Amino acid sequence: GQNIDQPTEMTATEGAIVQINCTYQTSGFNGLFWYQQHAGEAPTFLSYNVLDGLEEKGRFSSFLSRSKGYSYLLLKELQMKDSASYLCAGMDSNYQLIWGAGTKLIIKP
Amino acid sequence: GAVVSQHPSRVICKSGTSVKIECRSLDFQATTMFWYRQFPKQSLMLMATSNEGSKATYEQGVEKDKFLINHASLTLSTLTVTSAHPEDSSFYICSARHSDSHYGYTFGSGTRLTVV
Numbered sequence: 088g089q090n091i092d093q094p095t096e097m098t099a100t101e102g103a104i105v106q107i108n109c110t111y112q113t114s115g116f117n118g119l120f121w122y123q124q125h126a127g128e129a130p131t132f133l134s135y136n137v138l139d140g141l142e143e144k145g146r147f148s149s150f151l152s153r154s155k156g157y158s159y160l161l162l163k164e165l166q167m168k169d170s171a172s173y174l175c176a177g178m179d180s181n182y183q184l185i186w187g188a189g190t191k192l193i194i195k196p
Numbered sequence: 197g198a199v200v201s202q203h204p205s206r207v208i209c210k211s212g213t214s215v216k217i218e219c220r221s222l223d224f225q226a227t228t229m230f231w232y233r234q235f236p237k238q239s240l241m242l243m244a245t246s247n248e249g250s251k252a253t254y255e256q257g258v259e260k261d262k263f264l265i266n267h268a269s270l271t272l273s274t275l276t277v278t279s280a281h282p283e284d285s286s287f288y289i290c291s292a293r294h295s296d297s298h299y300g301y302t303f304g305s306g307t308r309l310t311v312v
Contacts, residue, residue: 129202129289129303130240174239182293184301188239 089113091187093175098193099165107160107173107190115180119151119158122174124189130174133160162192170194198224200292202304209280209311217275217307219290226292229273230301231265234287246273280311 090112099105111119118137122130136142136151136158148161162169172189179185199222209215219229227248232240244260246252246267254260262284264276277284287308291301 127287127306127308129306131303132301183242186240186242191237 089177089179089185091175091177091185093173093187093190095188096191096193098195099162101165101167101194101196103165104161104163105165105192107162107175107192109158109160109175109187111156111158111175111177111185111187113177113179113185116153117178117180117182119149120176120178120184121149121158121160122176124172124174126171133173165194167194167196198302200226200290200302200304202290202307204307205305206308207310209309211281211311212279214276214278215280215309217277217288217290217309219273219275219292219304221271221292221302224292225270226273227270228293229267230291230293231263231273231275232289232291234289234306240289243275277309280309282311285309285311 093109118135120135121133123133124130134149136149139153141150146163151158172191174189175187176184201220201222203218207215229246231243233243234240242255243258244252244254244265246265248267248270252265262278267273287306289306290304293301
């Protein structure tokens with residue numbers, strides 16, 4: 088079956104760095120997405136990885152290892168506004184997104 | 197680019213009535229629109245996939261007669277919750293896949309439905 092696993096909740100301090108891990112199993116693979124979702128709002132696109140390696144975009148970076156079925160989202164210089172849920176989603180061979188349950192990130196001053 | 201407009205953002209309705217939610221792709225053609233439901237503190241649950249000009253494909257456990265989906269044009273898809281009940285209260289979100297899959301899905305802003 089298809090499955091996405093990520094931690095339920097993480098806590099970090101303002102100004103610090105946090106890494107949110109995600110493991111995936113999909114029928115075929117067409118990429119791994121990370122989305123940010125603030126409470127009561129729709130998800131917003133953060134990153135897309137289809138090749139192994141690290142993609143850096145400002146304070147956010149995303150890493151993919153296809154052989155390990157593993158990805159992580161790295162957030163640097165954390166700000167209070169980064170408090171949100173972070174959703175990992177794998178795209179299968181039919182271009183359908185398989186969603187993880189999301190990781191709630193709590194930022195403390 | 198790739199904006200999806202969803203209306204209404206919030207709606208409160210009485211039990212037994214119907215509610216229509218609209219999603220429009222503003223600057224691209226969405227041949228496929230996806231409808232999700234999200235309960236508090238849970239992930240997105242795909243309800244159905246609608247394709248322009250054809251019948252929607254519903255996920256297992258989703259009642260097609262209760263959640264009517266119409267995708268009459270390349271820029272508009274609607275979800276109608278018929279005979280709504282309090283247990284239908286949820287956050288409903290539409291999304292469309294941009295032709296360049298690198299951008300993944302573009303989401304509407306969501307509709308918070310409360311049935312009283």
